[in-house]
Amino acid sequence: MNKEERIKHLEAEVERLQGDCAEAYQVLGCLxxxxxxxxxxxxxxxxxxxxxxxxxxxxxxxxxxxxxxGVITIKP
Incomplete structure (x- = not known):
C-alpha cells in the first residue's frame, strides 16, 4: 500500500470510528x-x-x- 492509499484507508477508518461513536452516543443516551x-x-x-x-x-x-x-441502579 503506497502513502496515498494508506492515507485514504486511515481517513475511511476515522470516518467509520466517528460513526461508531455516534451510534454509541445514541444508545447510551437512551440507556x-x-x-x-x-x-x-x-x-x-x-x-x-x-x-x-x-x-x-x-x-x-x-x-x-x-x-x-459509585452505585449504579436501574430506575423503578
Missing part, C-alpha cells in the same frame, strides 16, 4: 434514562467524550475510568 447514576453526571461525561470523538474534537474528560465510581 441513561433507565439508570440512576449516584456519581452525578458520570454518564454525561461519557456522552461528552463520545460526542467529541464523533466530531473529531479533543476528548474533554480523562477522569472517567475506573467506572463506576
Amino acid at each position: 441513561t434514562e433507565w439508570v440512576k447514576d449516584d456519581e452525578q453526571g458520570d454518564l454525561d461525561l461519557v456522552l461528552d467524550n463520545l460526542w467529541a470523538a464523533q466530531c473529531g474534537e479533543p476528548k474533554p474528560h480523562d477522569d472517567i475510568l475506573p467506572w463506576p465510581k
